[in-house]
Amino acid sequence: xxxxxxxxxxxxxxxxxxxxxxTHFIITAIIVNxxxxxxxxxxxxxxxxxxxxxxxxxxxxxxNNHTRIRKxxxxxxxxxxxxxxxxxxxxxxxxxxxxxIKTSFYKFLNQMAYNALQKSFQKLTIVADETGSNEx
Numbered sequence: 075x076x077x078x079x080x081x082x083x084x085x086x087x088x089x090x091x092x093x094x095x096x097t098h099f100i101i102t103a104i105i106v107n108x109x110x111x112x113x114x115x116x117x118x119x120x121x122x123x124x125x126x127x128x129x130x131x132x133x134x135x136x137x138n139n140h141t142r143i144r145k146x147x148x149x150x151x152x153x154x155x156x157x158x159x160x161x162x163x164x165x166x167x168x169x170x171x172x173x174x175i176k177t178s179f180y181k182f183l184n185q186m187a188y189n190a191l192q193k194s195f196q197k198l199t200i201v202a203d204e205t206g207s208n209e210x
Contacts, residue, residue: 076195077111078103078158080187081203086176088164097165099179101187103158105195110154121149158194160187 084099106114122131125146129135136143162183172178184202192198 075108075197077106078191078200099162101160105156
């Protein structure tokens with residue numbers, strides 16, 4: 075059995091000149107074997123404490139500190155997990171596309187990611203982040 079821990083970056087919206095409207099929407103999944111979960115949990119917690127002390131690991135806390143980002147990634151690289159990601163350049167979505175409708179946008183892109191994951195892994199449990207609004 076494997077688990078895919080999914081999260082999104084970016085949001086719906088196509089008025090790119092507005093602040094906080096991203097040009098890209100990203101769905102990321104961290105794939106972990108069930109047998110690796112206990113050790114991975116402990117290792118990730120140690121990395122979190124080292125780089126973030128308290129609270130959750132968030133890229134927004136790293137800003138553009140490339141040295142700090144590199145050190146964090148160096149500590150995460152040897153851990154037993156794989157990464158899947160879907161990156162969508164929202165500027166390439168035609169104005170007449172149904173993906174310009176908020177519910178269609180979220181459902182289509184999440185379904186695209188979930189289908190790819192389920193085709194790649196026979197026994198997979200998908201765990202989606204529930205922070206923020208649940209558009210999907």
